[in-house]
Amino acid sequence: MPAESELTPTGTVYQGIKDAGIDFIVSVPCVNLKELIPMVDADPDIIHVPVTREEEGVGVCAGAFMGGKRPAMLMQNSGLGNSINALASLNQLYGIPLLMIISHRGVEGEPIVAQVPMGQLTAPLLETLDIPYFLPDSKCEATDMIIQAMDSAFEKKMPTAILLPISFWRQA
Template identity: 35%
Template structure:
């Protein structure tokens, strides 16, 4: 195990393990530090295609198209991106596609950027309003089980599920001055 792998929290490794063992073939994302371990792991895995998005709502279409093509796909996004997706979420319920997303939260614990606050406070409500079941991980010990349970609900039961990864779980973000 390299020194980089040893520094990665176990819960982040568990997320990638759930995706890999669950047969995910595509991961769509807008780059985000909170998802960086999963993104790096996906890029390094020749069996999983990484799909870099310009905006999160494209990801709803990407994962839906993957399902139509016989593949499992997951959308990684930050809470601020949920607001960009609300209209596209109607595709999921209209077509009854399974859907699984992992959302890193902003606008809560020790947030320094006031721009992140409004959507961070409404992320769960916006997802639920669009018929998406929300699970929330606040403790590192919860992550693996919640991600696995949400993944199974999506791909075994055909549900639409979001797992919110709390800002306290991810850690404080600070502006860096150089």
């Protein structure tokens, strides 16, 4: 495998998934995840379950955790609004860890104006829900932050998030 600095942003996220021991991933499509989802799907060590809505993914990941897996969800931040009830009434109530790797749309560089309101609300919603989140400044930080976030989710028995804004995906 190339040195981390030589990896694409997608490659550093994938390396973080591998290094964190994530073996079960639920995904909801997003343009920024278009290269990562096939990588995960092709990995024989990861069970990949595509879902149509984020709250469905929260439930599927909870079941995977109860079955002994280390689950994560690949999603866009607009889906955070869809999943709030499931995160609060399932994961937080029953102490079920989950790492959400979130493509953070609606921030600087966003070409679609409809993404902006949720982009501005993403961090405040996570804070309101007491869900810790990590925001790597560069692709070189992503791998380690994914490991830290996954460890935090399991230590604290709660959801945790990685926010990856448009600027992250555009790094060379």
